Amino acid sequence: MKNLWSKEDLANFENSEVFVELEKRVLANILRADILSKKISNANLEGMAEGAAKATEAVKDLGDEIGKVKNLMNSAEDGSAEEESDEDHAEDALEDEIVSDLRSMAKLAVEKGDFKLAYKIERTIDEILETEVPCE
Numbered sequence: 001m002k003n004l005w006s007k008e009d010l011a012n013f014e015n016s017e018v019f020v021e022l023e024k025r026v027l028a029n030i031l032r033a034d035i036l037s038k039k040i041s042n043a044n045l046e047g048m049a050e051g052a053a054k055a056t057e058a059v060k061d062l063g064d065e066i067g068k069v070k071n072l073m074n075s076a077e078d079g080s081a082e083e084e085s086d087e088d089h090a091e092d093a094l095e096d097e098i099v100s101d102l103r104s105m106a107k108l109a110v111e112k113g114d115f116k117l118a119y120k121i122e123r124t125i126d127e128i129l130e131t132e133v134p135c136e
Contacts, residue, residue: 099125 003010013019102125109118 095128099128102128 005013102121106118106121106125109115109121
C-alpha cells in the first residue's frame, strides 16, 4: 500500500514520544480486548457445560421421582377396596382443609380490598370443588 503521509509527517510521527506512547497503548488495549474476548468465550462454554450437567441431573432426579410415582400408583391399584376407601377419606379431608385455607385467604383479601386476588382464590376453590359457576 502506498504511504499516504509525507516524509516530514512520517518522521514527526516516528520521533514523537506522544504518538509512540499512543501506539503502544492502542496495541496493548487491542491485546487485552482479545484476551478478554477469549476468556468470555471460555466462560460461556464452561457455563453452558455446567448448565447442561445440572439439567441432566435434574432430568435424572425427575425420572427417579416419576418411577416412584408409578410404583405408588401400581401399589395403589393392587391394594384392596378398603385401602382405596381410606385413601379417598384422606383425600377428602385434605381437600376440605385446602378449601378451608383458601376461603380464609379469600376473606383476608376482601378485608384488605384486594378483590382481584379474592376472585382468583374463589375461582381456584371452584376448580377444586368442580362446581359450575352460573353466568349472569
